[in-house]
Amino acid sequence: MMPESPSHAELRLCKRLQLSDASAASLIAAMRAGASSRQAVVLTPLAPQDYVPPFACVDTTAWGWLPPAVFVPVEGEKPTAHADYREKGYYYSLDLSSCWESAALAVVPQPGSSLDMCAAPGGKTMLMAARHLPQHHVANEVSPSRRGILRQNLEHCGVPNTEVTGLRPDQWGAAGQVFDLLLVDAPCSGQSLLAKGIRNPGCLGASMVNGNAKRQKGILLAAVRCVAPGGHLLYTTCTYDPDENEKVIAYILKRMPSWRAVEVPELAPFRSALVDFPAYRLLPEHGFGAGGFCCLLKNT
Ligand SMILES: C[S@@+](CC[C@H](N)C(=O)[O-])C[C@H]1O[C@@H](n2cnc3c(N)ncnc32)[C@H](O)[C@@H]1O
Numbered sequence: 046m047m048p049e050s051p052s053h054a055e056l057r058l059c060k061r062l063q064l065s066d067a068s069a070a071s072l073i074a075a076m077r078a079g080a081s082s083r084q085a086v087v088l089t090p091l092a093p094q095d096y097v098p099p100f101a102c103v104d105t106t107a108w109g110w111l112p113p114a115v116f117v118p119v120e121g122e123k124p125t126a127h128a129d130y131r132e133k134g135y136y137y138s139l140d141l142s143s144c145w146e147s148a149a150l151a152v153v154p155q156p157g158s159s160l161d162m163c164a165a166p167g168g169k170t171m172l173m174a175a176r177h178l179p180q181h182h183v184a185n186e187v188s189p190s191r192r193g194i195l196r197q198n199l200e201h202c203g204v205p206n207t208e209v210t211g212l213r214p215d216q217w218g219a220a221g222q223v224f225d226l227l228l229v230d231a232p233c234s235g236q237s238l239l240a241k242g243i244r245n246p247g248c249l250g251a252s253m254v255n256g257n258a259k260r261q262k263g264i265l266l267a268a269v270r271c272v273a274p275g276g277h278l279l280y281t282t283c284t285y286d287p288d289e290n291e292k293v294i295a296y297i298l299k300r301m302p303s304w305r306a307v308e309v310p311e312l313a314p315f316r317s318a319l320v321d322f323p324a325y326r327l328l329p330e331h332g333f334g335a336g337g338f339c340c341l342l343k344n345t
Pocket residue numbers: 143162163164165166167168169170186187188191213214230231232233260264
């Protein structure tokens with residue numbers, strides 16, 4: 046049932062997402078309830094072979110998209126309370142939606158080199174390390190304080206072959222260095238924070254969304270210059286607005302004729318109906334956390 050008096054901004058978002066009445070009501074209710082957060086953990090390179098976390102986990106065998114080495118605690122479990130997490134660094138705790146966003150890496154061949162351009166606090170790098178550990182990985186973060194946390198997390202979890210850097214995307218674009226795989230987990234308006242119960246004033250407003258869309262286009266224009274021919278770029282956000290998601294990708298595809306969006310069979314149930322290229326969106330109604338967006342691009 047539609048919550049009472051949806052705001053103009055909530056209705057505007059649902060209209061732009063072309064949601065059915067039922068899905069619109071579900072999204073608005075989720076943003077208001079703030080109870081859609083779902084925790085997950087990913088095993089780190091320090092975890093012993095055949096390691097099983099010391100807490101009860103959900104049966105995820107039917108979740109075809111779930112990345113390897115990811116476990117989902119049953120409600121009430123506290124994975125971060127265990128010594129295996131705090132002292133041994135056997136697993137890293139993150140949001141289930143963040144794991145979903147990395148699912149597209151299933152169709153990327155093992156990269157020799159990779160760059161996580163917006164890496165702190167390190168979740169996407171950990172997810173990538175659990176799937177494909179490249180010979181050389183760069184975890185880059187522009188914010189000095191967040192870079193410190195990133196470095197600590199990577200060290201604590203024993204992620205090898207990884208260099209931590211702090212260049213801006215335009216500096217990377219001008220550096221002339223190319224990688225087989227780029228991760229761009231872009232700064233965004235963070236609308237899904239509402240569905241996690243985290244206050245995020247203004248995140249549904251046009252000025253916040255437009256400002257982020259402009260920044261995301263700039264980051265991606267620089268990022269595509271860092272991808273080797275035949276290489277891939279995974280673009281992800283934790284926001285719902287099409288202007289920061291499908292429209293950013295459409296902008297890049299229009300300007301970069303050698304790039305195309307790649308189909309990810311594992312994510313077929315999440316395919317965005319807003320565009321004719323493969324892009325994927327998660328909403329709270331799917332039941333895998335507060336939501337997100339991902340699109341895998343290939344430099345053909
Ligand atoms: C969504 S967070 C990254 C989360 C991280 N990938 C993870 O999974 O743990 C986006 C990051 O982009 C950084 N950032 C902010 N503005 C940026 C910019 N203009 N260019 C590149 N990165 C930026 C933020 O400091 C933030 O750490």
